[in-house]
Amino acid sequence: MRALLKSVDTPLIVSFSFILILLLAGSLYSPNFLSPEYLLQQLQVGAFLGIIATGAMLVILLGHIDLSIPWVVTLGGMMATAAAGWWGDFGVAIAVPFALLCGLLVGLVNGLGVAYLRIPSMIFTLGINAVVAGLMVLHTGGFAPQDHATDLMHWLAVKRSLLGIPNVLFVWIAVGLAVVFMLNRTPLGRYIYAFGNRESATYLSGISTRGVLLACFGMAGALSALAGVLLAGYSTKAYQAMGDPYLLPAIAAVVLGGTNILGGRGTYLGTVVGVILITLLQSILSILPLGAMLQNLLHVRLEAEPIRQVIYGAVIITMLLVYGRSAKIQS
Amino acid sequence: MRSFRLWVAANNAYFLGVGLCALMFAVYFGAPPVGPLLLALMDGLNAMFPSDIESFVYSPASFTPNVLNTVAVKAVLLALVAMAQTLPVLTRGLDLSVGMMFIMTNCIASVLVIGGPVDVTMGVFIVLFAGAAAGFLNGLIVVFGRLQPIIVTLATGAIYYGIALGIRPIPGGSVDPVLADFITGLLWGKVPTVLVLLLCVVLFIWIPFRRSVIGRGCYATGSAEGAAYLSGVDINSSKLAAYALSGVLCAIAGLVQTFYTYNGEASGPSAGTYTLNSIAAVVIGGTSLFGGFGSAIGSIFGAFSLRTIVDLLFVFNMEALWQQLFNGIILLLAVCLGATRVFRIRNRLELFT
Numbered sequence: 001m002r003a004l005l006k007s008v009d010t011p012l013i014v015s016f017s018f019i020l021i022l023l024l025a026g027s028l029y030s031p032n033f034l035s036p037e038y039l040l041q042q043l044q045v046g047a048f049l050g051i052i053a054t055g056a057m058l059v060i061l062l063g064h065i066d067l068s069i070p071w072v073v074t075l076g077g078m079m080a081t082a083a084a085g086w087w088g089d090f091g092v093a094i095a096v097p098f099a100l101l102c103g104l105l106v107g108l109v110n111g112l113g114v115a116y117l118r119i120p121s122m123i124f125t126l127g128i129n130a131v132v133a134g135l136m137v138l139h140t141g142g143f144a145p146q147d148h149a150t151d152l153m154h155w156l157a158v159k160r161s162l163l164g165i166p167n168v169l170f171v172w173i174a175v176g177l178a179v180v181f182m183l184n185r186t187p188l189g190r191y192i193y194a195f196g197n198r199e200s201a202t203y204l205s206g207i208s209t210r211g212v213l214l215a216c217f218g219m220a221g222a223l224s225a226l227a228g229v230l231l232a233g234y235s236t237k238a239y240q241a242m243g244d245p246y247l248l249p250a251i252a253a254v255v256l257g258g259t260n261i262l263g264g265r266g267t268y269l270g271t272v273v274g275v276i277l278i279t280l281l282q283s284i285l286s287i288l289p290l291g292a293m294l295q296n297l298l299h300v301r302l303e304a305e306p307i308r309q310v311i312y313g314a315v316i317i318t319m320l321l322v323y324g325r326s327a328k329i330q331s
Numbered sequence: 332m333r334s335f336r337l338w339v340a341a342n343n344a345y346f347l348g349v350g351l352c353a354l355m356f357a358v359y360f361g362a363p364p365v366g367p368l369l370l371a372l373m374d375g376l377n378a379m380f381p382s383d384i385e386s387f388v389y390s391p392a393s394f395t396p397n398v399l400n401t402v403a404v405k406a407v408l409l410a411l412v413a414m415a416q417t418l419p420v421l422t423r424g425l426d427l428s429v430g431m432m433f434i435m436t437n438c439i440a441s442v443l444v445i446g447g448p449v450d451v452t453m454g455v456f457i458v459l460f461a462g463a464a465a466g467f468l469n470g471l472i473v474v475f476g477r478l479q480p481i482i483v484t485l486a487t488g489a490i491y492y493g494i495a496l497g498i499r500p501i502p503g504g505s506v507d508p509v510l511a512d513f514i515t516g517l518l519w520g521k522v523p524t525v526l527v528l529l530l531c532v533v534l535f536i537w538i539p540f541r542r543s544v545i546g547r548g549c550y551a552t553g554s555a556e557g558a559a560y561l562s563g564v565d566i567n568s569s570k571l572a573a574y575a576l577s578g579v580l581c582a583i584a585g586l587v588q589t590f591y592t593y594n595g596e597a598s599g600p601s602a603g604t605y606t607l608n609s610i611a612a613v614v615i616g617g618t619s620l621f622g623g624f625g626s627a628i629g630s631i632f633g634a635f636s637l638r639t640i641v642d643l644l645f646v647f648n649m650e651a652l653w654q655q656l657f658n659g660i661i662l663l664l665a666v667c668l669g670a671t672r673v674f675r676i677r678n679r680l681e682l683f684t
Contacts, residue, residue, distance in 0.1 A: 065481065113667070116673075117667060117670035117673060118670065118673050118682055119666060119667060119670055120620050120621075122425065122481070122610075122620075123610055123611070123614060123620065123666045124663075124666060124667075126607055126610065126611075126662075126666075127611075127659070127662050127663035127665075127666045127667075128663065129659075130607065130655075130658065130659030130662050130663065131656065131659035131660055131662075131663050132659075133655060133659060134653075134654075134655040134656025134657070134658065134659040134660070135656055135659075137652065137655045137656070138652050138653060138655075138656050141652045199683045200680055200683035203679075203680075203683065204680075248485055248486075248489065251482070251485065252482075252485075252486070255482055261479045261481065261482055262479070303496070303497070303500050305493075305496055305500075306493040306494065306495075306496040306497030306500075307493065307497070308493070309489045309490065309492055309493025309496065310489075310490045310493035310494065310497075312489055312493075313486040313487060313488070313489035313490035313493070314486075314490060316482075316486040316489075317472060317476070317478070317483065317486045317487070320476070320478050320482065320483075320486075321472075321476050321478070325476060325477040325478060326477045326478070326479070327477075328477065
């Protein structure tokens, strides 16, 4: 039993039990919370976050962080829809690859800034985020591009083709399997963990650390853009700031899943559990009539949104306090 | 002589910030040092982008105290938030919740700073206390929770935003007009009061803090936490003080914002912009993001440079569509200033420290 517990790390157990608690608490409110349809729907919504969190995790494993997620997601959605408008049938065919390429390019620019200019990733990606935001404002304002999703994007994001399982879930599974394979079975995966543990040692072992940085930031950009494509398909159009609500949840999901924010440690399974946890938490917070409950309890009238924000932030901090603490400074 | 050279070398990022700020203001005022050159430049620019506010650019005489005042209020707002960001950065942290604390205190002030003189005074103190409490909470979680500051402040930012939204679901509220007009007005008909306020903040908050044991502790903690601990520096109190003081500075900015707009607004995008620009201002001002090096005064110059760049776009009558892109590019270039370190390094291993 103890050996089994040791093989599964604490963050995973804690997050998983929290998911069960959320579901049980929800089912006390309404039995629908345990129905397969509700759970499938949550997984479908969670898949978008899951794909973004995958990219975020790759970067966090290096000990860096990608704050350009919001506008790279938007870029993905906008470029896919615009490509379909610009180049007719050919554009419709290449819409998705084109968007991924754009995301990859932005990711590579992030990587270049961090690898060659040695600017802390946090501020460099923030700057890139602002530049991409400016480009997208110019793009939508100046050229009135097409913003409707293509049929393929719609099919990928909304339709359920096999056994009633949403297609987008398959996309997430495919991305997840590829990343798990890369992290555990390829040299690049080893390099990523080594880099996260100690960059200088990795460099001295003869590994191209700059290449690792470029690869991870590039993949993160492409994955964010992919999520943008799917989100545009989900809501049938691409719009400004569509990626804004995903930055905090993506980073929170990765960190709640047990990935060390300083890099070098973390499993993909943890990230999956983190994503499901965040998705369920958001869903339950939006379903429960929090405003009315607070009014009965404390006789204070409040909108639901503020309470949601406060609970959301508090839950993330509380869970991290349970297992995310770093060692005490002693020397 | 040698010590002077060392001193210059240690402060060159800081000089860069001050120099950039001076240059921006010189361009802004069309002042004598670059006057003739600038006029020629502007003739060219005006030929390219016909503008109807060119007189505003041309003659320094049209630069009335009122225009100066508006510019000053916006610059001081960013400068205060940037100073707030500097303190956690000095301890090798980062505060992604400064923007949220700023709008939270703005919303609180729009409720409390109204009524009789006693109410107003009480209101101001409660707002400052709320800012200090928010910053102190950040500090508590960072110090005793031993969590990474980025994650902590990302999450507490959500909490503060929730509180702001709870107080002001829609923009509104009011503020004591006498005090508001005094703070955002002109002293002796010439000097914007906010600039005097900023000077007071530097003289009575920053410099005493910088010279105190705890302030020195912040620098020591940021530059080498382990060494500071072994030397008997109280790293916990230093970090707590840095975060709490950061909250107080945000609260001062929140008050000024309330006095300027006469209401409170829980605007998420505005909070995000202030957080982002505060980090950029700190970097331009010569403070190292790796901690232990820099000064809040540098951040003030960084904030002023950023603000003047944004205002220059307005003065040059830049098309609104392009503005956001130019802001982004300038921000990116500003943070790229940090890359100069790479070219001075002789041994590649030094890159990794």
